[in-house]
Amino acid sequence: MKSFFTLSIVLASSFGAMAKDVSDSVIRVATTLQSYNPSQPWEKTSPRKRRALAAVLPNSQVLTTAEMVTDANFIQLESANGEHQIPARVVAVDYEANLALLTPNSDEGIKTLGKFNGLEIAPTAHLGDEVNIVQIEDNGMTLITEGRIQSADVVASFVPGHFFLNYEVKASMQSAANSFTVPVLKDDKLLGLLTSYSSKDQIVDIISPEIIKAFLKDARDGKYQGFPSLGIGTTRTTDIHFRDWLQLSSDKGGLYVTRVLPNSAAALAGIKTGDVLTAINGKPLDRRGYYHANGYGQLFWSHLIRGSQPIGSTIKLDLLRGGKPLEVSATLKRAPEGIIPSHTYDKAPRFLVKGGIVFQELTKSYLRAFGDDWVSRAPLNLLDAINHPEDYEKGRKRLVFISAVIPTPATLGYESLNSVIVEQINGQAIEDLPSLIAAFKKVPKNGIHTLKLDGQPETIYLDAKVSDTVDQSLLARGLPSLSRETE
């Protein structure tokens, strides 16, 4: 009797929006995010909240985007019907691919989530396939929007400059109770996570199942490594005169290598600036760096490295050097971070306050904090360091600079010394913030610290005793600490 009743309901709804109830396969994620204050690194900025819909996987795990949990202080999973609220933690996160794997904090939560209907990952889709975008309304009802895959593209969805395979789907969505970070299903399996929706073009970007599978596979052992990268900068070879100069025959495509990161997979494979990369694992690249991917049409070459290959795998690269073909093999690894990390999410910035001078390590996030037009507004010398880190790498692990000068008796006359790069303290070369802290610990005989800067004047001095007194009064004025040595 009861089963018959249920069946009729399912029939009724399938006549309507063709919506299947998937509310036990998705779960709301509510996070409270808080990042560090770039100019006052001892404190955090005011917290903000985000809500999204995540996909429940088998084994009491939940998949959402990295941006949902970046700098999160608190993560809570909430069932669609409002019955369960489960505090959760991050198991693995990849900011570059914009994916995060969560699990409940408590055994009880794990048990509760275990009763959900965990989604399998769908196989690779094809252009033209129909997909279902899942949203949950306030009342807990599932809202399904149908869409069709228009194209596959390699895009950066969170961290600028990190490109991954996405599907682009034509769909007309409404804004439901949460943001546009929602799961997308195909044949009741998880195809991907929606990361952006353009209401103007009615196009959504979906992180592809290839990337999700690679992420989950990497995360399985609890030691997440991330996607590999070749470590080169390239430019197109569409310019016919440039091609003639490179002695590229008209039937060849390829990318001109403008930069090779030291100690990267490319550098270790012997790739040099000026080489032309013509094929990866036998797939020829065209003049703009696209290759023919079965089922997807033309894809940007980076997918051949980031997404198709795990760390440690060996790939074959076809090059042209001085017009002559050359084949090398590269063992893929993570790109070296360099002295200026491209992102420092979920990391506390290292800093030191000495006598009122605030020292920090330069990061891209620091410069982005100068606003939308940070490329014009950020200090010129620091911008130069970001654009040309190779000029600053010698003897450095990180670039230490003065981010602020708090007016104190010890910094009298130094108020204008903002954004100056630090070279040496008390004769010790500064390679990162811990080395700066160590250099300040050795108080010279005359009781005065000597600071060598990449600025004018080149040398300034701090009275050790006065600085220590000032530092104590800064603590009394509410600074929680004078330094942070570990990120």
Next chain:
Amino acid sequence: MKVLFTCAIALVGSLYAQEAVTAAPAQDHHTATESATKATIYKSIVRIEVASQVPDYKTPWNAGRFSGGTGTGFLIGKNQFLTNAHVVSNARRILITMHGSSRKHQARVVHVAHDCDLALLELVDFRPFADLAHLEIGSIPKLESEVRVIGYPMGGERISVTRGVVSRIDFRPYAHSRSDSHLIVQIDAAINPGNSGGPVLQDGKVAGVAFQGLTQADNTGYMIPTPVIRRFLKDIEDGSYDSYADLGAYDFALFNPAMRKVYNLQANDPGVLISSVTSGGSSSGSLKEGDILTAIDGYSVDSSGNITIAGERVNMNEIIERKFAGDKIQLDFIRDGKKLSKEISLKTFPPASMYSAQYGKKPRYLIQGGLVLQPLNRNLYAAHKLNNPRVRRLFSEYVKEGIFKERADILILTRVLDDPINSALSGYVGSAVKSINGVDITDIKQAHELLNPATPPEFFEIMLDGLDRPLIFPSKGLSEANQRISENYGVHKANNLSN
């Protein structure tokens, strides 16, 4: 707060934007002699009408914009009219009209000093003015004393007189060159477009030349005081204007107690830290970074780089302001705890013109294969809104880091005149050219030679600052391309290498 100075020259167009003027009842309480003196003085204050041609740094091969304006000038000697440099900048025709007459007399520029915004004009035929009184240059007016501003500002054709009180005497930027600061006197009479170059009088003598106002404040006018005028007149005595000399050293205030301790200075000891010395400047070879400058020409320098002249505390550069290239000054300084004294010979510093607005010069440029290369300067920076960080750095460090020694010209790829020979290169506009065919670029003439060699290479390879790939164009078909480009884009001349 950022304050904008505006030069008070009336553009021709602004004459059409006159405001309604209500007539005030005439008052006549002056004696006959007073009126007579005034009438004489008025006659010596002339209206200057200028037709100008403003160079175009965006399309440097073009003739530029034809424009014009009016200003004021006054007679200070036989066939010598003093006015502002900005009144006659880029002038192609200058006409002078006497008070109470409508006849226009042709004039020409004898000397122009853009750094202190002064110019000396002469009439082609001085005879009609020969009997007029010459205005005498007086002294700096006292604070709170009254002055009269006389000129031909917007709002009418005839002479206008306003009164004001001297409200401030300071060392301030001169708007015209965008890079110079000199002594300035602020008055509470508005200086309006057209007033420029007119005299500010006190007790019948010239107390200054009206020259700029403030855009964000009412009733604030600025005049060039007499020490600056006298210096200009003295500088041109030898027949040419040499411009200001420069100490060529940057200072850093010695306020910090730890710093004072290291340099062994007591609380009241004089001296400012020399933080850098411009290579090739006046102090080069005499001062070094880390020296403590204690006295300049006998005047004791305090910890913030100020000196006291006639009871007034002024920046130590005021000493240099009053000197000329070739003059010698004494520098007392402490190096490594030892007291030293050196006499230096002052010189002008041409590389600093990178930062000065240029007037009356045909912009230099070079075109090859549709690539337009122009040397960097303030005009170029503003015209093309350059934003490339490496270019911004080259600009800001050109003098400080001595870049001018290796690269007298920083050549910028400002435009690509699209043509099959360069079709893929327009994305690189706004960068600086580092080398051509492996040779580092020093100046535009050398770049021109490298781009037009006797035996051309198969390809021209241009490297840009901060870019890791060369820009390539072939020699084959280049002259045909240049022909095409010059016809299509109306470029009648492929280069202008000097000005």
